[in-house]
Amino acid sequence: MIDVDLDTPRPVPTTDRVARKKAPQEGSRQSRAGWFVKLTMGFLCLIWVIPTFGLLVTSFRDAEAANTSGWWTVFASPLKATQWTLQNYSQVLFEGQTPMGISFVNSLAVALPATIIPIMIAAFAAYSFTFMHFRGRDTLFIIVVSLLVVPTQVALVPLLQFYGTVGLTGTFPAVWLAHAGFGMPLAIFILRNYMATLPLSVIESAKIDGASHFQTFWRLIVPMSVPALAAFAIFQFLWVWNDLLVALIFLGQGDNMVVTVNLAGLQGQQGQGWELLTAGAFVSMAIPLLVFVSLQRFFIRGMTSGAVKG
Amino acid sequence: MIKVINAILAILSGVLGSLLFYYVLNKVVERLPKKWEKRLKPYVFVGPAVLLIGFFLVYPALRTVVFSFANNDSTAFIGTKNYTDLLGSGEFVSGALLNTLLWMIVVPAVTVVFGLAVAVLADRLQPRAEKFTKSLIFLPMAISMVGAATIWRFVYESRPAGTPQIGVLNAILAWFGVDPVAWLQLSQAHVNSLLLMVVMIWAQVGFSMVLLSAAVKGVPEDTIEAGRIDGATEKRIFFSVVVPQIWPTVITVFITVLITTMKIFDIVYVMTGANFNTDVIALRFYTELFTNGNNGYAAAIVVMLMIAIIPVMIYQVRHFRRQEAEG
Numbered sequence: 218m219i220d221v222d223l224d225t226p227r228p229v230p231t232t233d234r235v236a237r238k239k240a241p242q243e244g245s246r247q248s249r250a251g252w253f254v255k256l257t258m259g260f261l262c263l264i265w266v267i268p269t270f271g272l273l274v275t276s277f278r279d280a281e282a283a284n285t286s287g288w289w290t291v292f293a294s295p296l297k298a299t300q301w302t303l304q305n306y307s308q309v310l311f312e313g314q315t316p317m318g319i320s321f322v323n324s325l326a327v328a329l330p331a332t333i334i335p336i337m338i339a340a341f342a343a344y345s346f347t348f349m350h351f352r353g354r355d356t357l358f359i360i361v362v363s364l365l366v367v368p369t370q371v372a373l374v375p376l377l378q379f380y381g382t383v384g385l386t387g388t389f390p391a392v393w394l395a396h397a398g399f400g401m402p403l404a405i406f407i408l409r410n411y412m413a414t415l416p417l418s419v420i421e422s423a424k425i426d427g428a429s430h431f432q433t434f435w436r437l438i439v440p441m442s443v444p445a446l447a448a449f450a451i452f453q454f455l456w457v458w459n460d461l462l463v464a465l466i467f468l469g470q471g472d473n474m475v476v477t478v479n480l481a482g483l484q485g486q487q488g489q490g491w492e493l494l495t496a497g498a499f500v501s502m503a504i505p506l507l508v509f510v511s512l513q514r515f516f517i518r519g520m521t522s523g524a525v526k527g
Numbered sequence: 528m529i530k531v532i533n534a535i536l537a538i539l540s541g542v543l544g545s546l547l548f549y550y551v552l553n554k555v556v557e558r559l560p561k562k563w564e565k566r567l568k569p570y571v572f573v574g575p576a577v578l579l580i581g582f583f584l585v586y587p588a589l590r591t592v593v594f595s596f597a598n599n600d601s602t603a604f605i606g607t608k609n610y611t612d613l614l615g616s617g618e619f620v621s622g623a624l625l626n627t628l629l630w631m632i633v634v635p636a637v638t639v640v641f642g643l644a645v646a647v648l649a650d651r652l653q654p655r656a657e658k659f660t661k662s663l664i665f666l667p668m669a670i671s672m673v674g675a676a677t678i679w680r681f682v683y684e685s686r687p688a689g690t691p692q693i694g695v696l697n698a699i700l701a702w703f704g705v706d707p708v709a710w711l712q713l714s715q716a717h718v719n720s721l722l723l724m725v726v727m728i729w730a731q732v733g734f735s736m737v738l739l740s741a742a743v744k745g746v747p748e749d750t751i752e753a754g755r756i757d758g759a760t761e762k763r764i765f766f767s768v769v770v771p772q773i774w775p776t777v778i779t780v781f782i783t784v785l786i787t788t789m790k791i792f793d794i795v796y797v798m799t800g801a802n803f804n805t806d807v808i809a810l811r812f813y814t815e816l817f818t819n820g821n822n823g824y825a826a827a828i829v830v831m832l833m834i835a836i837i838p839v840m841i842y843q844v845r846h847f848r849r850q851e852a853e854g
Contacts, residue, residue: 254648258656261645262663265729268678269667271695275681286691287698326534334541335579341549342576351569357577362847363840364584368790370812370829372587374594374822378601379587389530393537398583401576430568431553459671461793462813477673481797484677491681491693498677502670509669517737 276495277301283492305496309483315472317500320479324504326389327464327475328457331396332450338397339404340446344434346405347412348420358409364402372399373466380467391467399463400453407452411445412438447515455505455516476501545575588833594826601822609827623806626720630791630807634724634731635784639777641728642735646743647765649736661740665733672730672793679726680798683710714804723805726794731787735780742776743769782839789832808832 274288279302291300310318345351346358376395377386385391415438423433439446461477468474470482480501483494509516552571556564598605613619645664649657667675684694685707692698697707713719746769754764770777792809799805801814808828816825 254651258645258648258652258660262660265664265667267695268682268729272678272681284693287693287695289695289698322530326530330534330537330541333538334545337542337545337549338576338579341545341572345569345572349569349572351566351573354569357573359844359847361580363844364580366786366836366839366843367584367588368786368809368829368832368836370790370809371591371833372584374816374826374829375587375590376583377816378822389533389537393541395583398579401580402584405576429553429557430572431550434572455669459673461671461673461796462809465813466817477671477793480671480673480677481793484680484797491684494677495681498674502674505669505671506666509666 272495272498275491276305276499277303278492279304280490280492283495284490305492306500309493309496309500315470315474315479317476317479317497319472320474320476321500323468323473324458324475324477324501327392327396327468328454330389330393331400331457332454334393335397335400335404335453336446336450339401339408339449340439340442341434342401342405343408343412344430344438346409347415348433348438349430358405361402361405365406367402369395369399369463373463377466386467387469387471387473389468389473392463395463395467396453396457396460400456403452404449407449408442408445411442415441444515444518447512448518451508451512451516454508458505548575591826591829594822595830597823597826599819599821599823605823609823610831613824613827613831619811622804623801623808623811626717626805627789627791627807627809629717629720630724630727630788631785633721634727634788635781637724637728638731638735638784639739639781641732642780643739643743643777645732645736646740650740650743661733661736664736667730668733670730672727672791673797675726675730676794676797679722679729680711683722683798685709711799711805712803717804719799719803720805723794723798726798727788727791731784735784738776738780739773742773746772782842786836786839789835 271288274291275283278288278291278300282300283305294300310316310321346354346361372395380386380391419437419441420433423437428436458475459477461481464475464478465481468478470478474482480494480497483490483497549571553568556567556571559567594601595609596604596606645661649660652660670678681693682695683697684692685697686692686694688706692701692707696710700707710722711719713722750768750772751764754768759767790809791807792813795801795805795807795810796813801807801810808831812825812828812832815821815828
């Protein structure tokens, strides 16, 4: 089961408030839900799940069935094995001009470096913003904060021209660098806010022991900042993997196209091919779902740290 | 295979390269006289990040402003013609611009209200049911807008009357004997735009719910108790005691969703391709840049987007300053 529970504990009532007349309130830990609440929540859950569920079911149906009958009809005889097939996945993964399989590798090749490259650079900067004093520090950090909400679109026209002149258009480094730059303000922000909560005494004593900033950073601060580093890494990975605009502009639709661009391209076949579209959608969603479900704690921590990405 | 090796090389060189880079620079600075060392070292640490931000964000942003006053291939200045052209064209103003405004009005508000409703209602369920419900609603956060758009395009799919419907929405209509509707082409009263907004709301409510749920659970029990003792109704307590205390979080969620909404691109690109009067400015930006090859229009659109975001930037900075002062 996925765990969306936050680290904020429910306030524990103090003993003096556990009085007789508040008895009904004490029952709150069990359930205060009337039929109306239960019904509403049940209905909401259905709305949230049915669209995705329909997509999942369709991805395992053969082309004929998927395009001529509703996916819910399978429940008339769910055990009829002949209506289920893996054909769609093998077709979408391995066949066609640029199969999803290739795009899947491309997405990994884009997202992993674009996640990892900025982390070290941001960590050094965050250390400097937190533990060092220099002229212009506060102004510089305010600029970083204000850049958090700047939409990536502002940089795309000149960058496209620049990449054109240096011959980087359509290559992975073009996207790595762009994402490293676009993600940098958020990375610095998350890491600096986290580092600011670390006990200053640890750093002070390291200084007294004669440790240089470099040593303090590498031996003390980086290991202590793992939760924040992980939070940013997850944010950035999901962001890059799920991004369409940057990939579309810098990588386009050739051999290097990533899953989102590929999936968007598949939609061209109007009215036909829902069995392939649905399978393709799940291929593109598999990794983010996996990352998200397994590392959700870090993700939520990053989210509640007040991070807003432009 | 080569791609995988390249990616691994990039990761290694990214990490090791930057470490080595910092290490060497650090050593160089340590050779300097103590006074200079102390003065320069912070810039060694912060420098690469600042350069990266400067080169990939700030400098291009300034160039974009310049381009917005230049012609389609950025070879000659044409004054404010791009802006007057765009704002003078009814097609842009009552199309992309108006639609984006509608998105900005509807999506953040609905997302906040839904998120809050789910947070408050789920809080009343048994702990396990609460967890389960929240997990389901939170899950769309993980998937791409392209994925979400695909999921919902399937829901809205319409087949000619008389043939079996494969989209859920039209199947429900058929159940009641109503003819199928081509939902995404239904531009009267912006119905199709609203249906695209549903996708965004569906994807974002989880985010809103998690933040607001944390805020609601953080409201001190005794303030609610005090309300109860005074005989206030549950409704009154919610609006007069709980809401004021979670207001800062409401604003944060609202603004975050607002910014995402202003830049909405993927959903419209995938589901309607800007047809049937569903264009939005971020998609128009892409169309001008790529399909029409007009850098001037594209840049002008981004500048307008930027201007709209400036108030949020100011708010963000103020908010941060206040937090720092308190912290």
